[in-house]
Amino acid sequence: MLMHTDRMGATAGSEAGRQGQPAVQLDGVTKRFGNSVALHEAWLKIQPGEFMTLLGPSGCGKTTLLNLVAGFLEADGGEIFIEGTLVTETPAHQREIGIVFQNYALFPHMSVANNIAYGLKTRGIDRKQIARRVDEALALVRLDGFGDRKPRQLSGGQQQRVALARALVIKPKVLLLDEPFSALDKNLRGSMQVELKQIQRELGVTTIFVTHDQGEALSMSDRIAVMSAGRIRQIAAPGDVYRRPADRFVASFVGNVNVLAGRLVERRGEVATVSVGDMRLEVPAAPLAKLAIGDDVDVFIRPEHLAVTSGRTPGSLCGTVTTQVFQGDHIDLYIDITGVARAPVLLRAPGIAALSSCPAGADVGLTVGSDDVVAFPPEAREP
Amino acid sequence: MIKRPFLGWFVSPAGLVALGLTAAMAAVFQFSLRVYIPGSLDVGGFTLQNFAAMLRPLYALAFWNTILLCFETAASTLILAYPLAYALVRTRSSAVRSFILIAAVTPLFLGEVVRTYSWMIVLGNNGFLNTLLVKLGFVERPVQMMFTAGGVIAALVHVTMPIMVIMLAAGLSHIDRNCEKAAESLGAGPIRVFLTITLPLSMPGIVAGFSTAFAWTFSAFATPQLIGGGRVSTVSTLIYQLGFSSFNFPFAASLSIIGLALSLAVIALLKQATRPLERLASAT
Numbered sequence: 111m112l113m114h115t116d117r118m119g120a121t122a123g124s125e126a127g128r129q130g131q132p133a134v135q136l137d138g139v140t141k142r143f144g145n146s147v148a149l150h151e152a153w154l155k156i157q158p159g160e161f162m163t164l165l166g167p168s169g170c171g172k173t174t175l176l177n178l179v180a181g182f183l184e185a186d187g188g189e190i191f192i193e194g195t196l197v198t199e200t201p202a203h204q205r206e207i208g209i210v211f212q213n214y215a216l217f218p219h220m221s222v223a224n225n226i227a228y229g230l231k232t233r234g235i236d237r238k239q240i241a242r243r244v245d246e247a248l249a250l251v252r253l254d255g256f257g258d259r260k261p262r263q264l265s266g267g268q269q270q271r272v273a274l275a276r277a278l279v280i281k282p283k284v285l286l287l288d289e290p291f292s293a294l295d296k297n298l299r300g301s302m303q304v305e306l307k308q309i310q311r312e313l314g315v316t317t318i319f320v321t322h323d324q325g326e327a328l329s330m331s332d333r334i335a336v337m338s339a340g341r342i343r344q345i346a347a348p349g350d351v352y353r354r355p356a357d358r359f360v361a362s363f364v365g366n367v368n369v370l371a372g373r374l375v376e377r378r379g380e381v382a383t384v385s386v387g388d389m390r391l392e393v394p395a396a397p398l399a400k401l402a403i404g405d406d407v408d409v410f411i412r413p414e415h416l417a418v419t420s421g422r423t424p425g426s427l428c429g430t431v432t433t434q435v436f437q438g439d440h441i442d443l444y445i446d447i448t449g450v451a452r453a454p455v456l457l458r459a460p461g462i463a464a465l466s467s468c469p470a471g472a473d474v475g476l477t478v479g480s481d482d483v484v485a486f487p488p489e490a491r492e493p
Numbered sequence: 494m495i496k497r498p499f500l501g502w503f504v505s506p507a508g509l510v511a512l513g514l515t516a517a518m519a520a521v522f523q524f525s526l527r528v529y530i531p532g533s534l535d536v537g538g539f540t541l542q543n544f545a546a547m548l549r550p551l552y553a554l555a556f557w558n559t560i561l562l563c564f565e566t567a568a569s570t571l572i573l574a575y576p577l578a579y580a581l582v583r584t585r586s587s588a589v590r591s592f593i594l595i596a597a598v599t600p601l602f603l604g605e606v607v608r609t610y611s612w613m614i615v616l617g618n619n620g621f622l623n624t625l626l627v628k629l630g631f632v633e634r635p636v637q638m639m640f641t642a643g644g645v646i647a648a649l650v651h652v653t654m655p656i657m658v659i660m661l662a663a664g665l666s667h668i669d670r671n672c673e674k675a676a677e678s679l680g681a682g683p684i685r686v687f688l689t690i691t692l693p694l695s696m697p698g699i700v701a702g703f704s705t706a707f708a709w710t711f712s713a714f715a716t717p718q719l720i721g722g723g724r725v726s727t728v729s730t731l732i733y734q735l736g737f738s739s740f741n742f743p744f745a746a747s748l749s750i751i752g753l754a755l756s757l758a759v760i761a762l763l764k765q766a767t768r769p770l771e772r773l774a775s776a777t
């Protein structure tokens with residue numbers, strides 16, 4: 111596969127990188143449908159070769175953003191740049207963008223080879239070269255010899271790969287993928303994720319990937335843009351989105367999280383101290399800037415950052431185990447902490463020791479074994 | 494098996510109608526095999542003579558003209574209906590959609606005779622169209638439109654328009670818009686997208702609409718009779734003349750049978766010819 115790298119991998123994206131331009135740039139792009147705002151002032155810079163994921167719940171505007179970049183929708187405000195060139199008014203067929211749809215959208219009346227050749231024919235490339243590049247593209251997605259088939263004679267995963275080859279063969283400036291794996295079963299999805307990531311890295315093609323699956327986003331992306339209700343809430347590397355969510359939406363949407371009621375105790379520069387029951391925790395101070403000492407806060411703690419202590423240690427929380435769920439490599443414990451958490455707190459205990467040591471009904475102590483704890487003002491105060 | 498207590502009640506009227514139709518067809522078929530006795534309404538014994546007579550140039554020509562007329566009508570309807578159907582499916586404005594739907598479908602609710610008379614008013618030498626052309630100075634004297642094949646086709650297009658629009662629209666609405674978007678992103682401009690994606694993928698609708706328009710035209714009677722005025726002879730006008738002017742029921746019956754067979758054959762041929770396209774397009 112490495113053979114293809116130098117031939118197909120010379121995307122325009124890497125050239126632009128040398129000039130220091132972002133591959134894609136959105137400056138305050140807004141899109142309205144009637145009275146409803148589908149995308150509200152999106153600001154986004156994607157570097158050449160970067161794998162950027164748009165993550166958010168259904169209806170948050172991910173497809174809308176993608177369609178704006180592709181040129182299928184016209185922005186109501188703001189500007190879009192591709193490799194430093196203003197394209198806000200450029201029609202889709204002149205933007206040189208590769209796109210893969212959720213339903214693949216292969217041309218049913220054309221063979222696989224003709225599907226892939228389509229974008230090369232529109233560019234008026236001579237037939238010999240088309241044939242060569244189609245073969246290369248087929249090899250890239252491991253479908254050598256499938257050129258004469260019709261799309262309907264392929265499995266879902268194979269159709270997916272043809273769609274990818276069709277989009278990549280034109281050496282697009284940007285590759286757009288709109289929930290490409292959501293129609294595949296779980297195993298196939300996993301292997302396609304690995305394959306896509308590998309191809310993307312080999313070719314170094316700038317990619318915008320849309321998903322509402324946070325696991326997919328965390329595992330594949332260089333950076334994630336978390337969206338909700340038409341707004342981009344946070345743009346950061348997967349680890350940072352997980353460990354340092356920018357607001358309570360991001361904290362609860364990405365990964366599991368427990369929300370505990372706490373109180374702001376102290377603020378020292380970048381760090382604030384909050385109390386939860388008898389426990390004191392250090393959290394980033396920035397989200398709490400508007401609060402006064404003593405105000406209520408919501409503290410967000412990941413299940414895997416909680417640990418069970420034997421007996422009562424000072425500065426721990428105490429609760430009662432309500433349910434234990436055996437998950438194979440770990441145990442999920444649901445713990446009732448009256449007065450601190452409205453719902454039972456989820457705790458992820460590694461190994462299977464907890465199965466016997468923490469039966470349902472047992473009183474246990476809880477400590478927090480990580481500094482990746484964040485706190486936000488209670489819901490009503492959120493702007 | 495699930496018990497369906499009212500099934501019998503629901504089906505029996507339809508069954509009676511079907512029985513009646515079958516009996517009528519059988520009667521026509523047996524008439525077509527009888528000997529014609531001039532000057533009498535009775536028929537003679539069995540013969541194949543009627544079918545042999547069909548090979549005479551006069552009748553062969555009538556068949557050929559009818560098929561030509563059907564093709565011209567279906568093709569004209571297709572060309573006129575396609576943009577309408579396209580706009581109907583693709584427009585975002587509900588006002589435009591309603592307008593097209595009403596304009597395209599109302600002819601369905603006018604009886605054939607009413608519609609034909611209105612075309613006679615439009616096409617006549619002192620009719621609407623000629624008055625307009627003369628007033629505007631395009632022509633000096635009225636153009637002969639009544640009693641011509643062109644006039645008949647114009648009126649027949651009006652008849653087949655609604656079904657054509659509906660079938661094309663159904664076909665167009667099944668096209669995956671993402672295919673067009675994909676083509677666009679691959680560098681195809683609007684015209685190229687239409688010719689390489691939209692048009693081939695709307696083939697099933699085109700075949701269905703064309704065949705239906707063809708069959709309807711083949712069996713149309715009032716329009717070619719009144720607007721053709723005897724100067725445009727089709728199989729159905731011929732059947733009428735033979736059956737109800739000369740009372741040659743056997744020959745009229747055999748003409749009907751052959752006409753039916755021929756129109757079915759043409760439609761089957763049409764389907765066969767466009768089958769590869771259709772199969773490709775419908776397999777999504």
Ligand SMILES: Nc1ncnc2c1ncn2[C@@H]1O[C@H](COP(=O)(O)OP(=O)(O)OP(=O)(O)O)[C@@H](O)[C@H]1O
Pocket residue numbers: 143147148166167168169170171172173174175322
């Ligand atoms: N053509 C349209 N006309 C009107 N409203 C639209 C249109 N397209 C999208 N919307 C609205 O804009 C909002 C964002 O839609 P969008 O398709 O971008 O969501 P999404 O994040 O892609 O969701 P999903 O994960 O379900 O695909 C939604 O509220 C949707 O109803």
Ligand SMILES: [Mg+2]
Pocket residue numbers: 172173174288
């Ligand atoms: Mg979407």
